[in-house]
Amino acid sequence: MKPDPTMQFASQATDLALCVKDLAVYYGTRKAIEGVSIDIPSAQVTAIIGPSGCGKSTFIKTLNRIGELESNMRIEGTIQFFGQDIYSNRVNLNRLRRQIGMVFQKPNPFPMSIYDNVAYGIRVFSRPSRSMLDEMVESALKSAALWNEVKDHLNKSALSLSGGQQQRLCIARALAIKPRVLLMDEPCSALDPITTMKIEELIQELREQFTIVIVTHNMQQAARISDRTAFFSTDESQIGQLIEVDATSKVFSAATDVRTRNYVEGRFG
Numbered sequence: 722m723k724p725d726p727t728m729q730f731a732s733q734a735t736d737l738a739l740c741v742k743d744l745a746v747y748y749g750t751r752k753a754i755e756g757v758s759i760d761i762p763s764a765q766v767t768a769i770i771g772p773s774g775c776g777k778s779t780f781i782k783t784l785n786r787i788g789e790l791e792s793n794m795r796i797e798g799t800i801q802f803f804g805q806d807i808y809s810n811r812v813n814l815n816r817l818r819r820q821i822g823m824v825f826q827k828p829n830p831f832p833m834s835i836y837d838n839v840a841y842g843i844r845v846f847s848r849p850s851r852s853m854l855d856e857m858v859e860s861a862l863k864s865a866a867l868w869n870e871v872k873d874h875l876n877k878s879a880l881s882l883s884g885g886q887q888q889r890l891c892i893a894r895a896l897a898i899k900p901r902v903l904l905m906d907e908p909c910s911a912l913d914p915i916t917t918m919k920i921e922e923l924i925q926e927l928r929e930q931f932t933i934v935i936v937t938h939n940m941q942q943a944a945r946i947s948d949r950t951a952f953f954s955t956d957e958s959q960i961g962q963l964i965e966v967d968a969t970s971k972v973f974s975a976a977t978d979v980r981t982r983n984y985v986e987g988r989f990g
C-alpha cells in the first residue's frame with residue numbers, strides 16, 4: 722500500500738506504531754544521540770530508562786517533532802508512524818501532534834478553567850455542539866481518573882488544582898483529542914507516591930487503547946508498568962545510544978548487555 726499522500730496518518734494494517742531507524746539527533750553541531758533503531762509496538766507501554774544525560778528526553782521529543790519547537794534540534798535517520806515518514810516535508814505538524822500527544826515532567830495546565838483546558842484541543846480541531854463538547858470533556862476527564870474530583874467545579878481555574886490533579890488534567894487534555902500514541906516524559910517525577918500510584922494505574926488502564934512511550938528514572942516504575950523497556954546510555958563520547966530493548970521482564974532479569982545488567986542492578990547511574 723502506498724503512503725497516504727495527504728499525510729493524514731490514516732489507520733494502517735501494522736501493529737508497529739513507531740519505527741525508528743538509525744536515528745541521530747543534533748543540537749546545533751553537538752550530537753546528543755546516535756545509531757538508535759527501535760520498533761515501538763502499538764497498544765503496549767514502552768519504557769525508556771538510562772542514566773541522566775543519555776538522551777531519553779531528546780529521543781522522546783523526536784517522536785512527535787516537539788523538539789524542533791523548543792530548540793535547534795535536527796535529526797538524521799527515519800521515524801515512521803504507522804508506516805509514514807513523520808519527517809517528510811509534506812507532514813502536517815498539527816495533525817501529527819494531534820495523533821502523538823505528549824505529557825511533560827512538570828504539569829503545564831493552561832491558565833484557564835478545568836473545562837477549557839480539556840476543551841482547548843477539541844476546539845482547535847473541530848466545532849462540536851455544546852452538549853457534544855460537554856460529553857467529550859467528561860469522557861476525557863473520566864479516562865484520566867479525574868472526573869469525580871472536579872465534576873462539581875469545572876469552571877474553577879486549573880491552577881487551583883494540586884500537582885497530581887494538574888498532571889491528570891494534562892493527561893485528560895492530551896486524551897481529549899484522541900491521540901494514537903501518548904508520549905510521557907517523566908510524568909511522575911514531581912508527584913508524591915500516592916499520586917504516582919494513581920498515574921501508574923491510569924497508564925495500565927490506557928494501555929489497551931493507546932500506545933504509550935514513557936521516560937522514567939524510576940526503575941521499579943518501568944518494571945511495574947511497561948511491556949518493553951529500552952535502555953539508553955553514553956560512553957566516553959557522551960553521545961547517547963540505545964544499548965538494549967526487550968521485554969521488560971527480560972531486561973530486568975536477564976539483560977543481554979552487561980551495561981544494562983549493571984544499570985538495572987543499581988551498579989551505576
Ligand SMILES: Nc1ncnc2c1ncn2[C@@H]1O[C@H](COP(=O)(O)OP(=O)(O)OP(=O)(O)O)[C@@H](O)[C@H]1O
Pocket residue numbers: 748753771772773774775776777778779780791792793961
Ligand atoms: N535544548 C538543548 N540544547 C542543547 N543541548 C541539549 C538540549 N537538551 C538536551 N541537550 C543535551 O543533550 C544530551 C541529552 O540530554 P537529555 O535531556 O535528552 O538527556 P536525559 O537522558 O533525558 O537526561 P535526564 O535524565 O537528566 O533528564 C545532554 O548532553 C544535554 O545536555
